[in-house]
Amino acid sequence: MIRLFGLSFLELRRYRRSDLGRSAIVAVILLPLLYGTVYLIAFWNPYDNLASVPAAIVNSDKPAKLQGQTVQAGKDLKDGLVAGKSLSWNVTTDAEAEQGLETGKYYYVIKIPENFSGSIASLGSKNPKIAVLSLTTNDANSFLTSLVGDSVASQMQSQLGQTIIQQFVETTLNGISTIRSNLETAATGSAKLAGGTKTLSSGSKQVASGAKQVASGDAELASAADVARGYAQDAERRSDQLVATAAKFARANPGDELAADLLAAARRVNGVIDDVADKIIATSRKIDQLGAGAQELATGARKLSVGAAKINSGAQQLAKGLNSGVGQIPNWSPGQATNLANHVSAPVAVKQVTLNNTGTYGAGFAPYFMAMALWVALLIVFMLLEPVPGRVLLAPRMSALGVTLVGFIPVVIVTVAQVVVLLTVIHFGLDISPPLWAYGSLFVFLALVAGTYAAIIQLLGAVFGVAGRLVALVLLMLQLCSSGGTYPIQMSPVFFRTISPYLPMTYAITGIRHLLVGGQVGPVIKSVVVLMAILLIALSLSVLHVATHRKLKVIDIKPEISM
Amino acid sequence: MALTEQPESIGVAAGVSIRAVGLGLQTRRGPVFSNIDLTAAEGDIVCLAGPAGTGRTSLSLALCARMKFSSGELSVAGKPLPANQRWLRKISTISPGSGFGDLDDGLRVIEEIRRAYWMAGRHRRSGAAQTVAAAGLIGRERTLIRDLPASDIQRLNIACAFVDDSRLVVISDIGSGVRAADQPELWELVEFFSKATGATTVVTSIESNPARGVADQIVELADDRSLETLPGGESL
Numbered sequence: 034m035i036r037l038f039g040l041s042f043l044e045l046r047r048y049r050r051s052d053l054g055r056s057a058i059v060a061v062i063l064l065p066l067l068y069g070t071v072y073l074i075a076f077w078n079p080y081d082n083l084a085s086v087p088a089a090i091v092n093s094d095k096p097a098k099l100q101g102q103t104v105q106a107g108k109d110l111k112d113g114l115v116a117g118k119s120l121s122w123n124v125t126t127d128a129e130a131e132q133g134l135e136t137g138k139y140y141y142v143i144k145i146p147e148n149f150s151g152s153i154a155s156l157g158s159k160n161p162k163i164a165v166l167s168l169t170t171n172d173a174n175s176f177l178t179s180l181v182g183d184s185v186a187s188q189m190q191s192q193l194g195q196t197i198i199q200q201f202v203e204t205t206l207n208g209i210s211t212i213r214s215n216l217e218t219a220a221t222g223s224a225k226l227a228g229g230t231k232t233l234s235s236g237s238k239q240v241a242s243g244a245k246q247v248a249s250g251d252a253e254l255a256s257a258a259d260v261a262r263g264y265a266q267d268a269e270r271r272s273d274q275l276v277a278t279a280a281k282f283a284r285a286n287p288g289d290e291l292a293a294d295l296l297a298a299a300r301r302v303n304g305v306i307d308d309v310a311d312k313i314i315a316t317s318r319k320i321d322q323l324g325a326g327a328q329e330l331a332t333g334a335r336k337l338s339v340g341a342a343k344i345n346s347g348a349q350q351l352a353k354g355l356n357s358g359v360g361q362i363p364n365w366s367p368g369q370a371t372n373l374a375n376h377v378s379a380p381v382a383v384k385q386v387t388l389n390n391t392g393t394y395g396a397g398f399a400p401y402f403m404a405m406a407l408w409v410a411l412l413i414v415f416m417l418l419e420p421v422p423g424r425v426l427l428a429p430r431m432s433a434l435g436v437t438l439v440g441f442i443p444v445v446i447v448t449v450a451q452v453v454v455l456l457t458v459i460h461f462g463l464d465i466s467p468p469l470w471a472y473g474s475l476f477v478f479l480a481l482v483a484g485t486y487a488a489i490i491q492l493l494g495a496v497f498g499v500a501g502r503l504v505a506l507v508l509l510m511l512q513l514c515s516s517g518g519t520y521p522i523q524m525s526p527v528f529f530r531t532i533s534p535y536l537p538m539t540y541a542i543t544g545i546r547h548l549l550v551g552g553q554v555g556p557v558i559k560s561v562v563v564l565m566a567i568l569l570i571a572l573s574l575s576v577l578h579v580a581t582h583r584k585l586k587v588i589d590i591k592p593e594i595s596m
Numbered sequence: 597m598a599l600t601e602q603p604e605s606i607g608v609a610a611g612v613s614i615r616a617v618g619l620g621l622q623t624r625r626g627p628v629f630s631n632i633d634l635t636a637a638e639g640d641i642v643c644l645a646g647p648a649g650t651g652r653t654s655l656s657l658a659l660c661a662r663m664k665f666s667s668g669e670l671s672v673a674g675k676p677l678p679a680n681q682r683w684l685r686k687i688s689t690i691s692p693g694s695g696f697g698d699l700d701d702g703l704r705v706i707e708e709i710r711r712a713y714w715m716a717g718r719h720r721r722s723g724a725a726q727t728v729a730a731a732g733l734i735g736r737e738r739t740l741i742r743d744l745p746a747s748d749i750q751r752l753n754i755a756c757a758f759v760d761d762s763r764l765v766v767i768s769d770i771g772s773g774v775r776a777a778d779q780p781e782l783w784e785l786v787e788f789f790s791k792a793t794g795a796t797t798v799v800t801s802i803e804s805n806p807a808r809g810v811a812d813q814i815v816e817l818a819d820d821r822s823l824e825t826l827p828g829g830e831s832l
Binding site: 422423424425426428429583584585587591 | 654661662664681687688689690696698715716
């Protein structure tokens with residue numbers, strides 16, 4: 034047993050004897066720490082950095098009126114979100130937002146529809162409508178945004194519930210209750226009024242009909258008096274005629290005592306008849322006057338009755354109107370009120386839409402793993418092939434460019450085969466099946482990615498020699514955390530955000546993602562351009578290094594460690 | 597046999613003169629070689645002899661500007677180094693077999709020769725046949741390197757070194773793995789090529805004896821190095 038331990042220690046001790054060996058052991062021990070801490074720092078709490086993730090708001094809301102007040106729920110929501118900084122909100126037009134979402138400028142787009150305020154204003158009515166916002170993400174930009182979108186949506190809903198709607202509806206509900214109770218009082222009062230006027234009305238009707246009767250009875254009396262007067266006048270006339278006749282007779286028969294007696298009698302009768310007639314006429318006049326007064330009374334009573342009837346009908350209408358008004362005001366039972374409150378406390382629904390939906394977690398992460406797998410593959414290839422082949426380096430007629438390319442091209446040939454394998458696995462293993470032509474562009478793009486990686490790792494091998502592989506490993510770790518393959522890069526700390534645009538894996542993932550899920554061509558082209566630039570720069574630097582390092586060092590012919 | 601055939605003239609390359617005075621290389625880990633004096637004329641064959649670890653490979657590399665030196669003077673064809681190192685690199689070739697850039701086990705004879713021609717920027721097939729013949733490997737073009745005996749590998753090393761038509765040729769470790777009895781043949785091959793091309797040839801070797809009669813200069817490297825020990829007793 035001691036032998037074994039002794040042998041094992043000697044295996045390690047030989048590394049103590051050279052600088053490179055010591056560095057190698059230290060590096061190897063620190064490696065997991067590097068990977069672990071870098072990864073943890075990058076993803077410690079991505080949700081803390083949500084405020085840096087760019088998003089767009091499109092406000093198409095038209096203000097609505099509720100009880101005379103203007104409701105601008107759309108503008109309020111927009112202002113609230115921008116100030117609240119739940120994401121890095123930008124107010125844009127519909128077209129700008131869609132374009133931004135397709136190209137990856139924005140990760141989230143919220144659209145406030147035209148009828149937003151209208152829906153909110155409808156909350157207190159019999160048919161409350163839920164205002165629907167739409168939240169759109171694009172899996173071609175990042176897979177996890179749609180998952181993170183859930184938390185964004187609920188943040189928004191709670192924001193809405195708390196700051197705007199709740200207060201608003203509370204006030205409205207309270208106001209409505211007050212109105213209702215006031216109306217009830219008015220309704221009760223007007224009912225009483227209606228009852229009183231009804232009595233008045235019927236009473237005045239009776240008066241009117243009574244007066245009418247009086248008037249008509251009086252009219253009868255008056256007409257009877259007219260008749261009497263007529264008779265009286267007639268009688269007067271006749272008695273006058275009689276007197277006249279008697280007079281005539283008396284004159285015709287002077288000295289005739291009978292005639293004279295007759296005349297005297299006629300005169301006496303005439304006088305009596307005149308008296309009576311006068312009395313009758315006077316009485317009939319009085320009766321006329323009485324009739325006129327009774328007529329006036331009847332007319333007045335009729336007017337009174339009509340007026341009272343009008344008042345009564347008005348009061349009835351008022352009472353009816355108030356009642357129906359009260360009836361229109363919703364009278365919530367406690368159960369109904371709770372239901373409405375629940376309805377109202379979530380008056381806004383957020384409809385979440387995912388563009389270019391990749392479906393499963395695995396499919397969403399495929400671009401990330403593919404980009405990572407290619408880097409690892411290239412690392413391993415450079416363990417078999419020399420970054421700078423020794424024999425050609427020493428050859429007199431080989432230019433620096435020639436030497437570099439003889440190191441580069443074989444690696445590319447191998448990685449092309451690796452890319453074919455990768456694509457085959459993708460096709461049979463994943464449930465996303467891009468169309469056949471897309472495989473062609475995917476193949477070319479992956480070959481470009483592999484070529485770029487190869488150029489970088491070759492450069493590292495040329496400059497750092499054997500330690501270059503270690504540097505490549507460190508670069509792998511950094512890229513895993515800063516390429517935005519999982520969460521949007523804005524959710525990682527500033528350091529990773531800063532280095533992200535300078536590392537090839539960022540662009541590899543962007544391009545693969547858009548090609549796999551069928552996103553926009555724009556980001557793919559941008560990635561292609563940047564990757565080619567990185568490739569050319571790395572190759573050029575390698576050529577430069579080779580040109581200035583065509584000598585060997587003693588270490589090259591007697592290496593201390595081999596990896 | 598193959599030696600009697602004259603290779604097709606690949607252009608007469610004039611050799612170079614070499615003059616080294618007190619040449620030395622010191623690294624952090626100690627001296628690699630020190631106090632080397634050498635004078636060679638155009639077309640000379642120089643032998644650098646010494647056991648392993650005496651710095652002969654490093655010295656041979658320094659003479660053709662593939663390694664820097666830290667002390668002394670060196671001039672080739674009258675041009676001082678390190679000022680003219682680029683020029684020197686372009687006109688000199690090192691054979692495979694130094695431990696860096698050796699023949700590949702997995703390749704065949706004819707493939708390694710083609711490689712040599714391609715690196716030299718030449719495409720003539722007929723030249724390749726000549727080289728095969730000169731190396732005495734006719735009929736074994738398709739043999740894998742790993743299946744070649746040590747002497748044949750050395751012959752191939754030598755032949756490949758002269759493909760470039762360089763003015764200065766370095767042959768690394770001519771006797772490596774070869775019995776003492778077979779080494780004179782290799783030296784004859786060196787002489788053959790050197791005369792045919794006119795190149796100055798520097799040959800490193802363990803033994804200096806087989807070089808006598810062929811080499812114009814012999815530099816022994818044993819004395820300086822063997823007196824020194826490195827920390828830890830390791831050999832370089």
